[in-house]
Amino acid sequence: MKKFLIAVSALTMLGGVAMSSAQASPSEDLKQFRAYFFKKFPGVKLQDYANGIYALDATRRFEWEAMEEFPPYEDGIEVGKKLFEKYDLGSCFKNGGIGIKHHYPYWDKKTQKVRTLEQDIMACLKKKGVDTKAAKIGWKKGKLAAISAYMAYTSRGKPTSVVIDSSDASMAAYTRGKTHFYAKRGQLNMACADCHMYNAGMMIRGNLLSPALGHTTHFPVWRRKWAKKTAAKKGKSGPLDGFGTMHRRYGGCNKQVRAKPFKAQSEEYRDLEYFHTYMSNGIKLNGPAVRQ
Numbered sequence: 001m002k003k004f005l006i007a008v009s010a011l012t013m014l015g016g017v018a019m020s021s022a023q024a025s026p027s028e029d030l031k032q033f034r035a036y037f038f039k040k041f042p043g044v045k046l047q048d049y050a051n052g053i054y055a056l057d058a059t060r061r062f063e064w065e066a067m068e069e070f071p072p073y074e075d076g077i078e079v080g081k082k083l084f085e086k087y088d089l090g091s092c093f094k095n096g097g098i099g100i101k102h103h104y105p106y107w108d109k110k111t112q113k114v115r116t117l118e119q120d121i122m123a124c125l126k127k128k129g130v131d132t133k134a135a136k137i138g139w140k141k142g143k144l145a146a147i148s149a150y151m152a153y154t155s156r157g158k159p160t161s162v163v164i165d166s167s168d169a170s171m172a173a174y175t176r177g178k179t180h181f182y183a184k185r186g187q188l189n190m191a192c193a194d195c196h197m198y199n200a201g202m203m204i205r206g207n208l209l210s211p212a213l214g215h216t217t218h219f220p221v222w223r224r225k226w227a228k229k230t231a232a233k234k235g236k237s238g239p240l241d242g243f244g245t246m247h248r249r250y251g252g253c254n255k256q257v258r259a260k261p262f263k264a265q266s267e268e269y270r271d272l273e274y275f276h277t278y279m280s281n282g283i284k285l286n287g288p289a290v291r292q
């Protein structure tokens with residue numbers, strides 16, 4: 001542990017780059033954000049950022065591509081599709097819910113809040129009279145993540161197209177998300193930006209750190225770690241074991257720095273998702289994808 005802390009404080013010192021000014025417009029933020037990574041990784045093309053650490057490391061990429069040839073999430077997507085059809089979820093969405101994920105999250109004028117795909121799926125389930133508690137449909141994994149993964153799958157190849165509404169309330173939500181991203185937190189006193197900007201491409205506890213650019217394109221993800229954990233808990237493996245939503249990942253990353261995670265679909269995480277996803281505008285969706 002001590003060793004890790006020393007490594008972390010060394011990393012933090014290296015990461016002393018100033019965050020972009022709080023006053024900058026979202027489009028200026030996006031430009032600066034992108035320019036930072038382009039300078040850091042001159043060989044990596046914009047679209048390749050969708051592949052996380054595999055955009056940076058050829059050996060890991062090779063193993064990952066082999067895995068993607070027989071994707072472990074395929075059966076899970078099939079389950080997601082069946083649930084989507086069973087509950088007639090298409091009727092709640094534009095274009096029958098097909099190929100629309102790249103517009104999420106969005107600013108909902110009615111509630112004056114950021115709205116995520118998972119929220120819209122849950123609202124639709126309720127509208128259809130599904131007892132989500134009895135059906136064991138929670139926010140972070142399992143069935144909801146599978147439905148979301150199916151919807152993501154139908155949106156593959158569409159460029160992330162998040163619109164930051166120019167109203168004051170929306171701009172405030174965006175700024176809160178941006179602040180979360182750059183603010184140091186937890187006992188380790190580290191920000192998302194410390195790991196996923198300033199130290200992207202470096203190792204931490206045996207993990208290569210991914211760039212935040214492109215982070216959101218492949219969610220929900222299918223993680224081997226989650227699949228193993230769930231299977232061990234149940235004593236058998238199932239097709240949905242590896243799935244997790246963006247907010248499940250946020251919680252895990254908050255915990256890594258020993259900060260108390262926020263609840264999935266809390267306003268805090270939705271605002272973070274608003275900022276975080278907007279930063280990847282233009283990068284094509286490729287979810288779900290396999291990760292460690």
Ligand code: HEC
Pocket residue numbers: 051052053180181190191192193194195196204207208209210211215216221249250253254256257276291
């Ligand atoms: C102490 C370092 C650290 C901090 C701080 C941290 N993360 Fe992570 N994060 C990791 C590691 C390690 C991984 C797994 C390897 C990778 O893909 O980067 C990861 C993975 C991720 C992934 C998945 C990447 C992919 O390609 O699927 C996302 C998204 C993410 N982090 C977002 C965040 C956000 C948002 C924050 C701030 C709330 C944050 N992280 C804070 C270490 C960190």
